[in-house]
Amino acid sequence: MAPPEKNRIMTHHARLNLIMTATIIVLIVFLYFRPQSPGDTEYPVANEPAEAVQDLRIVKQQQEIVLKRQDNQWHLEKPVQIRADDEKVGKILEILQARSQQRFAKADLGRFGLERPHAQLSVGNAHFDFGGFAPTTHQQYIAAGDYVYLLAPRYALALPRNASDLINPRLFVAGEIPVKFKLPYGEVAFHNGNWHVTSQREAETLNAETLKQWVQLWQSARADELKMATELSSDFAETGLINIGLQDEREINLKILQNQSSIVLLRVKEGIGYQFPLETGRQLLDPNTLVKQVLR
Numbered sequence: 001m002a003p004p005e006k007n008r009i010m011t012h013h014a015r016l017n018l019i020m021t022a023t024i025i026v027l028i029v030f031l032y033f034r035p036q037s038p039g040d041t042e043y044p045v046a047n048e049p050a051e052a053v054q055d056l057r058i059v060k061q062q063q064e065i066v067l068k069r070q071d072n073q074w075h076l077e078k079p080v081q082i083r084a085d086d087e088k089v090g091k092i093l094e095i096l097q098a099r100s101q102q103r104f105a106k107a108d109l110g111r112f113g114l115e116r117p118h119a120q121l122s123v124g125n126a127h128f129d130f131g132g133f134a135p136t137t138h139q140q141y142i143a144a145g146d147y148v149y150l151l152a153p154r155y156a157l158a159l160p161r162n163a164s165d166l167i168n169p170r171l172f173v174a175g176e177i178p179v180k181f182k183l184p185y186g187e188v189a190f191h192n193g194n195w196h197v198t199s200q201r202e203a204e205t206l207n208a209e210t211l212k213q214w215v216q217l218w219q220s221a222r223a224d225e226l227k228m229a230t231e232l233s234s235d236f237a238e239t240g241l242i243n244i245g246l247q248d249e250r251e252i253n254l255k256i257l258q259n260q261s262s263i264v265l266l267r268v269k270e271g272i273g274y275q276f277p278l279e280t281g282r283q284l285l286d287p288n289t290l291v292k293q294v295l296r
Contacts, residue, residue: 042099045144045151046126050093053124058092058159060119065163073174076163080228082270083173084166091158095142096123100149112141112148119159130156164226164272171221171265171274176252178218180245183285184256188214189245197287206287214287221284223274229266232273235259242285256285 056074058065066078067089074084109115113132121128131141131148139150160166172178181188186199188211195211236257242265244252257264257273263281264273276284283289 042101043103043147043149045098045100045128045142045149046096046123048096048124048126050090050096053093053096055122055124056089056092057122058119059121060159060161063162065160065166067166076166079163080167080270080272082267082272083168085168088158088160088166092121093123094158095121095128095151095155096126098149098151098155100151102150103147104149106143106146106148109143109148112143114141114143114148117143119156121159128155130159162228164228164231167226167272169222169226169274171223172219175248176250177247178215178244179247180243181215181218182243182245184240184242185286188287190215210290211287214283214290217290218284221274221276221280223276224262225275227264227273227275229271229273232257232264232266233259236264240285 054069056067064078065076067074067084068077069075074086074089076082076084104112109131114129117129117131119130121130126144129143131143133140133153134150137150138153140153140156142149142151142155179190186197188195188197190196194208195215196208197206197211236259238255239258240256242254242256244254246252253268255266255268257266258278258281260278262275262278263285264275265281265284266273
């Protein structure tokens with residue numbers, strides 16, 4: 001028979017084990033069923049997939065920009081009609097996947113800076129108004145549907161300053177395949193499987209490989225900056241015209257504008273200027289510069 005003192009010690013340890021087990025069970029049940037705190041909840045601001053969107057509209061600083069998706073590529077429709085930069089449009093569409101940890105009823109818009117939104121964005125059936133910033137988190141108030149959400153400012157930063165910010169910086173867009181260049185000094189044309197030059201300058205010969213490299217330079221050229229014709233400063237002087245014949249028999253007309261530091265090739269029909277550093281611009285205007293570059 002165990003001494004009474006030993007029985008009391010065993011009973012005490014059993015009670016401690018029972019209390020610890022019960023505490024752990026209660027804690028597990030609490031953690032499992034506890035209500036989520038506001039910081040744990042995330043609210044989606046839209047329920048439209050980016051892949052389904054076919055149109056996009058931006059109103060900013062009283063300027064309206066309209067884009068439409070055609071053949072899975074984005075095109076500007078207003079204020080100009082030209083191929084858009086799909087990557088930049090994709091950045092704008094990221095707002096459709098945005099989630100916020102805080103939302104408010106869409107009332108008393110003045111306190112959110114939404115009485116006069118800084119910018120408005122319509123993406124398919126979703127609409128967003130961009131307001132002021134929260135003083136503590138530096139997040140931005142954005143109205144969508146029946147609520148106002150707090151989101152990171154990167155969604156507003158993805159919006160363009162103007163239409164030219166959304167234009168594809170390549171001189172040629174998909175489907176524009178050049179077959180003839182009429183330059184101020186002569187003509188470069190593709191026939192019988194090779195590129196040939198007809199120059200107004202004497203004693204100038206360019207082999208087919210050099211001409212091929214020059215055409216590839218045109219096809220890969222990306223402007224450092226894009227400007228609407230109305231945005232070009234008065235120090236640009238017009239120095240010539242380039243007519244480019246395309247494989248589908250369309251034609252692109254480019255005005256050559258130049259100042260001391262850069263050359264702009266202005267697509268006349270669209271009114272868009274593609275600005276290049278002086279050296280790059282000279283290479284585009286004259287394939288002989290590629291030969292001179294090699295000889296240096």
